[in-house]
């Protein structure tokens with residue numbers, strides 16, 4: 001039986017503001033020596049230390065927005081009122097160069113297949129790093145529509161993507177699932193083979209799944225769909241709900 005590798009210990013190199021509600025923490029150091037290359041869009045399981053050294057760390061999942069020779073950039077959505085965003089957000093806001101953080105992984109990126117006739121992509125700010133990586137990797141001739149839900153107009157980001165992929169920035173500060181579903185249903189359906197990609201809050205994901213899989217008939221091969229968090233639950237609780245949901249929907 002293969003054992004999971006021990007988490008690596010990374011050094012915090014720097015922090016920077018991406019947009020008002022997105023904070024980048026760049027990590028690196030000796031842990032990168034045996035870290036695999038080209039992990040943009042993959043994910044890490046960060047072990048966020050508790051207040052006391054003897055506390056069990058909180059495991060939180062984050063996307064590698066970009067990997068360079070010296071660093072992994074991780075973009076944290078600043079959810080919650082100041083100081084009340086959960087262990088991961090609090091850790092990121094307090095992080096300073098020289099701090100250390102253990103992380104398992106990387107887990108694989110969920111990229112878009114290069115040969116679909118068109119793409120329908122949707123997600124909230126937690127999925128923005130993964131969406132940006134996926135769209136950056138598409139061939140130039142790709143066409144489609146990407147809905148990216150953001151907290152404020154100022155949370156729009158520039159990133160490279162094929163000109164034929166229309167980016168719709170959906171400002172939805174309270175993350176009302178009706179707004180997300182409405183926007184998804186309003187995307188004009190095109191001819192040809194579609195590939196759907198959706199990652200967002202659990203209830204938004206369920207509505208998107210019901211539309212894309214249930215009404216539009218997308219097969220598992222045509223759709224990546226996942227919840228990245230759930231309103232009111234910490235990550236461990238969300239993981240349990242997600243597993244139960246996966247079992248229920250595959251039955």
Ligand SMILES: Cc1cc2nc3c(=O)[nH]c(=O)nc-3n(C[C@H](O)[C@H](O)[C@H](O)COP(=O)(O)OP(=O)(O)OC[C@H]3O[C@@H](n4cnc5c(N)ncnc54)[C@H](O)[C@@H]3O)c2cc1C
Nearest residue numbers: 062063077079086087088089126228230231232233234235
């Ligand atoms: C594969 C994968 C990749 C991910 N990549 C990223 C990423 O690159 N960047 C990123 O920011 N997140 C990402 N997430 C989501 C992130 O793991 C969760 O948001 C996580 O719960 C945050 O941990 P926390 O300690 O801040 O909050 P928790 O302790 O987990 O939760 C505390 C409270 O905050 C609420 N909460 C959690 N997240 C949010 C949110 N985004 N908005 C509003 N309320 C929230 C919870 O419902 C709970 O009430 C990813 C998740 C997955 C599964």
